[in-house]
Amino acid sequence: MSRFLKEQYKDMEPYTPGEQPKVEGLIKLNTNENPYPPSPEVNSILDSDGIRKLVRYPDPQAAELISAIAEFYGVETSQVAVGNGSDEILAFIYMAFGRKIYYPAISYGFYPVFAKTFMCECEAVPLTDDLRIDPDDYKGLDGTIIIANPNAPTGIALSREDIRGILEANKENLVVIDEAYVDFGAESSVPLLDEYDNLVIVQTYSKSRSLAGARIGLALACEDVITDINKMKFSFNPYNLDRLAIMTGVAAIRDRKYFEECCSRVIKTREWFTAELKRLGFEVLPSKANFVFAKNDRMPGKEYFTKLRENAILVRHFDKDPISDYVRITIGLDEEMKKFIEVTEKILCG
Amino acid sequence: MSRFLKEQYKDMEPYTPGEQPKVEGLIKLNTNENPYPPSPEVNSILDSDGIRKLVRYPDPQAAELISAIAEFYGVETSQVAVGNGSDEILAFIYMAFGRKIYYPAISYGFYPVFAKTFMCECEAVPLTDDLRIDPDDYKGLDGTIIIANPNAPTGIALSREDIRGILEANKENLVVIDEAYVDFGAESSVPLLDEYDNLVIVQTYSKSRSLAGARIGLALACEDVITDINKMKFSFNPYNLDRLAIMTGVAAIRDRKYFEECCSRVIKTREWFTAELKRLGFEVLPSKANFVFAKNDRMPGKEYFTKLRENAILVRHFDKDPISDYVRITIGLDEEMKKFIEVTEKILCG
Numbered sequence: 001m002s003r004f005l006k007e008q009y010k011d012m013e014p015y016t017p018g019e020q021p022k023v024e025g026l027i028k029l030n031t032n033e034n035p036y037p038p039s040p041e042v043n044s045i046l047d048s049d050g051i052r053k054l055v056r057y058p059d060p061q062a063a064e065l066i067s068a069i070a071e072f073y074g075v076e077t078s079q080v081a082v083g084n085g086s087d088e089i090l091a092f093i094y095m096a097f098g099r100k101i102y103y104p105a106i107s108y109g110f111y112p113v114f115a116k117t118f119m120c121e122c123e124a125v126p127l128t129d130d131l132r133i134d135p136d137d138y139k140g141l142d143g144t145i146i147i148a149n150p151n152a153p154t155g156i157a158l159s160r161e162d163i164r165g166i167l168e169a170n171k172e173n174l175v176v177i178d179e180a181y182v183d184f185g186a187e188s189s190v191p192l193l194d195e196y197d198n199l200v201i202v203q204t205y206s207k208s209r210s211l212a213g214a215r216i217g218l219a220l221a222c223e224d225v226i227t228d229i230n231k232m233k234f235s236f237n238p239y240n241l242d243r244l245a246i247m248t249g250v251a252a253i254r255d256r257k258y259f260e261e262c263c264s265r266v267i268k269t270r271e272w273f274t275a276e277l278k279r280l281g282f283e284v285l286p287s288k289a290n291f292v293f294a295k296n297d298r299m300p301g302k303e304y305f306t307k308l309r310e311n312a313i314l315v316r317h318f319d320k321d322p323i324s325d326y327v328r329i330t331i332g333l334d335e336e337m338k339k340f341i342e343v344t345e346k347i348l349c350g
Numbered sequence: 351m352s353r354f355l356k357e358q359y360k361d362m363e364p365y366t367p368g369e370q371p372k373v374e375g376l377i378k379l380n381t382n383e384n385p386y387p388p389s390p391e392v393n394s395i396l397d398s399d400g401i402r403k404l405v406r407y408p409d410p411q412a413a414e415l416i417s418a419i420a421e422f423y424g425v426e427t428s429q430v431a432v433g434n435g436s437d438e439i440l441a442f443i444y445m446a447f448g449r450k451i452y453y454p455a456i457s458y459g460f461y462p463v464f465a466k467t468f469m470c471e472c473e474a475v476p477l478t479d480d481l482r483i484d485p486d487d488y489k490g491l492d493g494t495i496i497i498a499n500p501n502a503p504t505g506i507a508l509s510r511e512d513i514r515g516i517l518e519a520n521k522e523n524l525v526v527i528d529e530a531y532v533d534f535g536a537e538s539s540v541p542l543l544d545e546y547d548n549l550v551i552v553q554t555y556s557k558s559r560s561l562a563g564a565r566i567g568l569a570l571a572c573e574d575v576i577t578d579i580n581k582m583k584f585s586f587n588p589y590n591l592d593r594l595a596i597m598t599g600v601a602a603i604r605d606r607k608y609f610e611e612c613c614s615r616v617i618k619t620r621e622w623f624t625a626e627l628k629r630l631g632f633e634v635l636p637s638k639a640n641f642v643f644a645k646n647d648r649m650p651g652k653e654y655f656t657k658l659r660e661n662a663i664l665v666r667h668f669d670k671d672p673i674s675d676y677v678r679i680t681i682g683l684d685e686e687m688k689k690f691i692e693v694t695e696k697i698l699c700g
Contacts, residue, residue: 002547002574004447004494004524005581014584017410028406037402046396052387054563054598056378057556060367084434087587095467097354117445117585144354174354197352206407213404213593224352231355234364235467237437243563244594248404 008119015113018316027339029330030314032152032181032291034210035269036262038248039255042211045247058246060238068250069218073190078223081230082249084240086180086204086217092232093144093200093219094118097174100143104133106323107148108178120144127154131285131293131323135162139169146176150186153318153328155287157186167196174225176200181289183208183263184270190220197222200229207290208263209252216241216249266290266331273329273337280344291330293323298348301325307347313340358469365463368666377689379680380664382502382531382641384560385619386612388598389605392561395597408596410588418600419568423540428573431580432599434590436530436554436567442582443494443550443569444468447524450493454483456673457498458528470494477504481635481643481673485512489519496526500536503668503678505637507536517546524575526550531639533558533613534620540570547572550579557640558613559602566591566599616640616681623679623687630694641680643673648698651675657697663690 001010018031062082070077083089091114094101098120103111105124115122125137131154138145145166150157167175179201182188189201200221206212219229233240241249252259270292274284277294284294295301301324305317308327316328331337351360368381412432420427433439441464444451448470453461455474465472475487481504488495495516500507517525525548532538532553539551550571556562569579583590591599602609620642624634627644634644645651651674655667658677666678681687 001581002572002578004548004575005578006446006449009446009578009581009585012581012585014581015588017407017584017588020407020409031407033406036405038404042401042404043398046398046401048393048396051392051396054388054392055386055560056383057367057370057381057562058565059370084592085587085589087589091586096356096359099356113585117582198354210405212407212589215408215589215592222352225354228352228355228359231351231359231362231364232467234367235359235362235463236441237435238365238367239435239437239562239565242434242565242592242595244598245592248594 012116013113015110019314021314025312027313027332027336029332029336029340030316032207032330033212034207034262034266034290035331035333035336036210036265038210039252039258041251041255041258042248044251045244050244050247054243058239058241058243060234062241062246065241065246065249068253072253072256073220075190075193075220076223079193079220079226081219081226081233082241083217083219083233085206085215086178086202088240089202089217089219089229090114090178091117092229092236093176094120095232096228097144101146102138102141102143103146104148104151106131106154108152111146132156133158135165138166141170141173144174144176145170146178148178148180149189150181150288152181152289153291153316153323153326154285154293155181155289155291156285157288160187160189160192163189164192167192167199171198174198174200176202178202180204180207184288184290185267186288193220193222197224200225205249205252209259210262211248211252214245214248216245269334269337270331273331276341280341280348291328293326293328295325295327296348301327304347308343311343311347313343362466363463365460369664371664375662377663377682377686379682379686379690380666382557382680383562384557384612384616384640385682385686386560386615388560389602389608391601391605391608392598394601395594400594400597404593408589408591408593410584412591412596415591415596415599418603422603422606423570425540425543425570426573429543429570429576431569431576431583432591433567433569433583435556435565436528436552438590439552439567439569439579440464440528441467442579442586443526444470445582446578447494451496452488452491452493453496454498454501456481456504458502461496482506483508485515488516491520491523494524494526495520496528498528498530499539500531500638502531502639503641503666503673503676504635504643505531505639505641506635507638510537510539510542513539514542517542517549521548524548524550526552528552530554530557534638534640535617536638543570543572547574550575555599555602559609560612561598561602564595564598566595619684619687620681623681626691630691630698641678643676643678645675645677646698651677654697658693661693661697663693
């Protein structure tokens with residue numbers, strides 16, 4: 001810390017990203033990336049003309065990407081904003097609208113960090129005892145609400161009607177639904193956009209679109225809210241998406257077939273893997289995401305995490321009550337998940 | 351504007367980027383990009399392995415890029431931070447250190463915008479009558495100082511000793527030197543880093559490294575200041591550089607020979623072009639950047655700008671006193687600058 005740092009940031013704890021291991025050969029199931037590569041269409045950015053054009057600034061409006069996204073979701077281009085990952089989109093939302101923020105006490109670890117970064121008051125709303133979000137807990141509040149749906153790290157989803165109920169009960173509050181994992185079987189709130197001007201949906205290319213490395217996030221909302229988000233962008237970093245990211249994003253979203261196939265394969269693997277874990281005596285929360293949150297009664301979560309690591313399998317463990325006995329396991333390739341089951345049998349059953 | 355936007359942002363005027371024309375065939379001299387393509391080494395990112403790896407998050411530390419930059423400048427890796435363009439680096443600096451900000455009244459148009467975005471008080475320090483920054487105006491101040499060196503849109507540079515004088519007179523203030531254009535003939539303050547813990551140097555890949563489209567900026571400072579800048583990054587957007595940008599940045603900075611050749615060519619063209627403009631009766635400020643700021647006494651700046659546009663030449667005009675009679679002309683290819691002179695002779699001499 002330098003002597004110049006602002007007082008308000010002296011005690012701020014930044015977000016801790018999941019480990020990006022430098023060693024090769026690990027089965028990496030810790031950061032919810034997709035096991036399948038990006039759409040082959042993305043290879044189209046691989047030509048030297050694209051490289052030559054890097055000499056020019058990108059389009060600050062990212063118009064081609066916005067159009068492709070609007071077409072995919074069947075919304076107007078004025079209802080779409082893009083960011084350098086959904087983290088940047090979330091940051092713009094906190095900046096623009098962050099009065100008091102309500103968020104689930106167990107959810108994406110960045111939600112309270114953003115509040116500190118942008119000096120918003122915030123309040124963690126507890127989950128139920130069975131680790132669910134109770135929609136009734138988000139009714140009649142006096143601030144901006146942010147909910148990951150499906151939630152992380154539980155994987156449990158709310159229905160579209162649950163979200164509708166929250167929107168109805170918060171007509172004067174902005175409700176942000178973070179749909180990072182929605183494509184793996186949950187109900188998206190996109191169909192509600194035309195009815196509610198207090199709804200913002202955040203999505204990312206990092207999970208279902210196999211492009212965590214390209215950093216593309218997006219917001220869908222009514223035109224006025226998108227205008228405000230873009231006002232933040234143009235007052236912060238107008239060229240936030242580079243040329244290669246824009247090209248990548250356009251190519252990937254136009255390949256709907258590949259996208260749907262990858263999601264189906266992940267879902268199928270998740271269902272098989274969940275059944276296998278249950279067979280070994282695990283309690284597995286009902287996941288609609290590309291990960292599962294599971295615990296067993298034979299070994300504490302931290303110890304199980306460590307044993308997996310010793311066997312070259314990386315998952316995520318949160319050393320925090322009441323989830324310290326769980327691990328979050330990203331759904332990888334079939335062969336990776338089979339290996340996972342084998343290793344777990346060895347660890348737990350000897 | 352939505353009804354949810356925070357009060358403080360209702361009147362905020364975002365930054366207006368230079369026009370990125372959609373029409374083909376223009377001579378584009380309005381946003382200070384490099385006329386030469388990126389280093390051929392950047393082509394090395396063009397393989398399908400790079401695309402396949404986009405499925406994984408980038409390294410949030412961007413360690414390989416940080417190392418390559420540290421090696422280029424002969425500093426420690428702990429003295430380097432990277433951002434999604436130098437705009438993001440500047441934003442982090444305002445966030446972390448922005449008490450009161452002093453900046454030149456005529457300079458990069460984003461400086462006062464950042465102040466509004468991050469709610470810092472700010473004060474524009476007037477230039478001299480001949481549009482120079484007087485170092486004495488920045489002595490004994492009570493806040494963070496930010497100076498573009500060379501300044502934009504004038505192109506006029508301060509010497510390293512001028513900067514030293516400002517650092518000496520502001521031991522309790524952070525002094526930010528924005529060296530976006532320094533590689534075209536000005537003196538960098540990098541050699542002062544070991545002596546001054548109140549110095550932050552900001553640089554960009556968008557100008558001298560021909561990579562405006564890749565969005566890479568960097569800060570060089572003492573370790574503590576870099577720690578604070580990274581604290582902002584990790585509390586805002588840890589994965590701010592995507593995989594392709596990191597690879598591009600590493601390849602480009604390792605090719606020192608190509609970089610030096612491009613800078614020399616731009617400087618040579620600038621000197622020829624300046625002499626030509628003077629031959630036509632222009633007043634041209636002494637530029638150490640990849641653009642010149644020039645006016646003539648036969649036609650107001652706005653009219654000249656418009657006439658150039660009608661002749662498919664795009665430059666930048668700022669409709670603001672006392673610079674409304676100037677235009678800012680990016681140094682392009684030799685043939686573009688020759689064409690510019692021809693067109694200008696036609697416009698002014700009929």
